[in-house]
Amino acid sequence: MITWRSLFKKFLSDPVALCSGIVLLILVFMAALAPFIAPQNPYDLMQIDIMDSELPPSWHDEGEARFPLGTDEQGRGILSTIMYGTGISLLIGIGAVIVQAILGVTLGLIAGYKGGWIDAFLMRLADIQMSLSTLMIAIIVLAIFSATFDANVYADYAIFMLILIIGIAEWPKYARTVRSSVLGEKNKEYVDAARVIGLPARKVMWKHILPNTLTPVLVISTIQVAEAIMTEAALSFLGLGMPVDKPSLGSLIRSGYELIFSGSWWITFYPAMVLIALILALNLLGDWMRDVLNPKLRRGED
């Protein structure tokens, strides 16, 4: 078993992991402290002036020092919208993964522990859902949702809908991982022993099996956050996710990308770079963690 201390030591000695960790830390801090350190509050209409719209980054001739990365068409500073937007992207990503993990771990434990038709049914369902793909399911559900409800209602609930849909659609990944490690642990002596002394099934599952399945869960979680953020960005880009007045990184890109043709590249470019940096850092960190904690798990399979 790897201790936290040795894990941390390995982390410090791996330049790629260390860099990803630092980038991630910076982005998280930037997002968490946005209300205090952002140059403007882009949601406060009093601070926005339409006269400032589409200003280029400050090192350009027409740029202004107030807006280091320029402004969008409503005159909001790009740096500020990015800081707030990163927060929303992270919130949805982490929220969705928590939903996934709770749902997936529970169902995976049940499938692995109970076996029989429950297991067969759940795994078949997982197969179908996985091949339908999260993004496709989310697009269809959100399409119906957004067409059914009024735009204002939709805007209020979008964040919860996104967390829920991405959370529910991705449960099979956790369920499969947990199930296979439960099957591995199930026949070990300590579980038998617990059953022999008369502990009820549920207690055995939670107390004994769960801790042993935590490592693989931890390993996939990092990559799952990256994927959830990516899915959210795609949905918001299609106009099915976060509304433009409460933008995530994806909605920022949506609101800016058509302006590329008129030369205002910065409105799209900077949020895009932050989005890529965020996903890449999470992916690299996830890869590193998988290599260190569980060399058997491989991406592209299960």
Add this chain to the structure above:
Amino acid sequence: MAMLEVRDLHVAFPRGKRDWIEALRGVNLTLEKGERLGVVGESGAGKSMLAFAILNLIAEPGRISQGSISFEGTNLLELSDRQIRDIRGNRISMIFQDPMVTLNPVLTIGVQMIETLQAHRKISKREAHKLCVDKLKMVAIPSAETRMDAYPHELSGGLRQRVVIAIALLTDPELIIADEPTTALDVTIQAEIMALILKLCRENDVALILITHDLGVVAEVTERLMIMYAGKCVETGKTREIIDGPSHPYTGGLLKALPQNAGRGRKLYQIPGSMPPITNLPSGCAYHPRCEFATDRCKGGAPELVNGVACYTPLKQAEVQS
């Protein structure tokens, strides 16, 4: 001149950046035409390594770091890729341990046989097909003609090993290296397959290197023996002589451990301890921690192979003393 002559063969694997670990530590071997040699030792002794090294098939990142392998006068280690391919599967064939994983699951038996012939002979598909069926008949595979279109998973383990033997014999090789050819099979079939290999080698005057951990098997099949321990040859000589009177304490231990030597109702003998991993060899003679005759001299230096045994306290003397 002997047909095959291996001199001072070393095989090494990298550990870390500049550190190499030796899996074979200077092995010598001679084999005459048509002669059958048994290579015996526990798993991890380097027997299979020796087999693969002869065909220059050591898996990356391992490599032959020293020594020479001369086959009919040419040093195999100096051959180009193309030249060594002309020898592999043509003049020297191999039989692998587990027939369940030796044949490619997605190709038919026919394809896997014909490709071997066509790699070495200028021959039409039809002729090759006919030759392959003949060989399948030779290894006593029932309805050989239809088996050509079968996939490996449609055959039992015993039949698959017969197919592997047929492939090994396809090109009328001068030498077959069989790496534990019966260990993965059902006990009932083991003797059959071993008898088949022996018969075919005799009839076709093919030399055989039989790698096994079972002294009982080599006693029936081979003429000479080579006992390996931790990447080295510890004893070599005529099979009969070694079985009747082993010199090395390790060989003695192996013989004593045979079930048929354990007398009725007596407990099976077991050599104490286990073979050290090549990553962590003891000083001196690698066997000394398990040897009941070990002296301080054994801990200090490794004995050379003299008169067929590499031991400072060979059994015959030790027994005379005790």
Add this chain to the structure above:
Amino acid sequence: MHILAFLIRRAIQAVIVMFVISLIGFSIQGNLGDPLRELVGQSVSEAERQLLRDELGLNDPFFAQYARFMGNALQGDLGTSYFFKRPALDVILGKFPATFELVLGATVIFLAVSIPAGIYCAINRTSWFARIIMTGSIVGISVPVFLTAIFLQWIFAVELGWLPSSGRGDTITLPWGWDTGLLTIDGLAHLILPSIALSSIMLPLFIRLIRAEMMETMGTDYVRFARAKGLSTRRVRYVHAFRNTLLPVVTVGGLMIGTLIAYTILTETVFQWPGMGFMFLEAINRVDTPLIIAYIIMVGLIFVVVNTVVDFVYTLINPMVKLPGAKS
């Protein structure tokens, strides 16, 4: 015999899947927007509305309406698009060739790059070029498809002006009514950027998968035995190792169909590619219910067909698996 059993099983599965999808589609029809407003606008009085509702059967019980919906659907009538004023099925079939050719273009790029790159990286694990590909692939996995599309469009269409930025370009209508862009230079030029964008995430994913699988098969006993038989390196790699690598690749490929369809929506949106995905998003914005339903049913159908084909291909290349349902 096996094939027949397989097809029957598959047909039953397809019917079940399509039934569920039609149920979803139908319940959308009942709840999404007000078909009357779309048809006649706001200026009609309430009494006239009621009359029209009765006439259209909108006041009938749920199952009566569903039965009618299914009956019509089976005859190829999925309703009339509010926006195009044409049968929804016609509209979507008219958009199908564009999406199909986009997927085809992406598949060609993706196969032509991922297989050689994956094999190369497996064989030359430590070479610097393989390392660059592997590093590039993890970066590639981390760039969302729509961003790749935007960047490609920005760099090659807007800044450099080498390739057209949107649309399909010139198309030729084939005798059976299929509009193809593959036969004109303009059409092909328009296809390049969207195809690259669509293949952009699958590509690194499959390079990694092929590399991993190839490395595994290269270490198997049967590959070693193939080498011991004296076969040429080429034959060992491509006949013995690669054919076994294909099995998991086809499986994972089958799992990616849903993702691929979702990506066509993203790609088509960025390049305003006049395919089904672009049409679908427009239909959502216009609350064009019949078209939304038609798209969902179409996607379900494509999904079922492609999955069947993938399963079939899998059984063809893997002799160890008899067709599902006919296990020995």
